[in-house]
Amino acid sequence: MGESRTCGLLLIGLKVRRTGSAVLEFPDLELAPGEQAVVCGPSGRGKTTLLAALSGLLPFEAQHAQVHTHDLIALQGRGVSAFDAFRARCVGLVPQQPLLLGAISVLENLLIAQRLAGGATNRDLARTQLDELGLQGLHERKPARLSRGQQQRVALARALINRPLILLADEPTANLDDALAEQVIGLLQRQARKHHANLLVATHDARVIGAFSRQVKLS
């Protein structure tokens, strides 16, 4: 392990073993705090795998893997629970589908994310976060009664509620029309900037790739 450096994300020599013996090797990557980047490349090159490894959902090997001051290799060594706690507090995941808990309200979807991050629930903060994303008046609705775009914004609000160090978005614009795709990417970029979080978007969508000055190509 090298010495700890001030960075948003630093990956050196990252390798992930997929099912069987195939090993995916990723290019080295360094992002300054708050910097945004898009990870692109054809399907099957490991975009989702990279995000899963950074979230602690897949085991990896690396010479150096760091998010801000958190050493991911040390976290991995401390077991699943340590990475679970790190993911809950420091990583905001925005999955391809706007996955929400259907039996509880929009507001409660945010509160449960706060709870799982180990902190006390803060209803005011959750309400403010929803309002910032244009979800006024929808706090008590069940997710099934929201439009797809509204669900996407709730998922983003949930990813931001614990003030993560890094936002990881996997194909956030898949199956969205141009207008909605632009809206979603703009929202992700603005919110990441506002909360000083790094943003790493995995996609093969050309509409998204063009929106980022920093591009990481997987080949």
Added chain:
Amino acid sequence: MNSLRLVLAWMAARPLLTVLSVALVALGVGTVVLVGLVTEQLEQRLTRDAQGVDLVVGARGSPLQLVLAGVYHLDVPPGNIPLTALEEVRQLPRVAAAVPLALGDSFRGFRIVGTEPAILEWLGGALAAGRLFSDPMQAVLGAQAARATGLMPGSRFAGQHGLSADGPVHEDQIYTVTGVLAPTGGVLDRLILTPLASVWQVHEGEPSDATERAVLEAEREITLMLVRYDSPLAALTLPRSINAGGRLLAASPSFESARLMGLLGVGVDLLHLLAGLILGMAGLSVFVALLQTLSERRQELALLRLLGARPAGLVGLLLIEGLLLTCSGAILGTLGAHLALMLAGQWTVSGVGVPLEPWFFASIEVWVLLGAPVLGGLAALFPAWQAGRLALADALAQT
């Protein structure tokens, strides 16, 4: 927002399955508790009512019938015995005391019992109002009989022939109530006590001359007598010596009530078996409900993992659901059993004659309340374990 709130929301999201699971648990638990409430109370009452009575002596017939008629006042007596038998038994060695009972009439379903004042001490009775009877055609009412008939000291009533409420009325023989007894919780509450002479007067009519009176007096009968031993050793010899005489039958209340409970026990065992089957089905229903939770909520459980929930947290969610389903079913079933007894208890008073206390606490309830979480835990074990295992792989698939 906590785990309990989330589980409640999940349960509310599919009300039919939740209600069905809870209802099945409630049905099984309710049956077990109801059987326990009835049998435990019956055993207690049989024991309590027979306290202080070592032997019942009456006409030959069924010993169980004799005990049911003489101690519990639930059956018709097998016949009458001569009054002279009372003195004969009192003279027997090993007999500490004997008190006669003359049955045959009733008032609105409550038995009129011709007896001696000593019966009160035997059955633990005490006056709540008025005074004890001293002359023929005076009566003292048990607490329940007084409450149900509305009679009080000074009231007058005519008895009905026979032990059912629809017998012909002895209109020319009027009883006067002299006292009302305090509640005992036993059989005394349901009796109307009067001197032996009242029963003879009602049934003999007025003799026309001294000769007829003498004949009537010589032929006087009682129905049975309650006997106390002077020592426990009497149990070995006294019943045998009375039965050997050929005219009388001696029956032990403790032996006969144990035999009765043994006979009832067959039915009770069947009910327990039935309740066990229902509980087994209830456990399966909870198991199926949780497997369905696992299947329907697979994506949401995976999402919780993504948000940082630990595998143990997901196991906890399924366990909480299992416990909620079984514990709420157990509580509803227990309450339902008490309510059912409250409704049935009123019918039992006039139908069988043994009132049952609806809010009695049966020992089986402790086991049910301890067993419900165990049943819930067992039913949830496999689905919960599956939930703990599936999460990471599924979470990966969701990203």
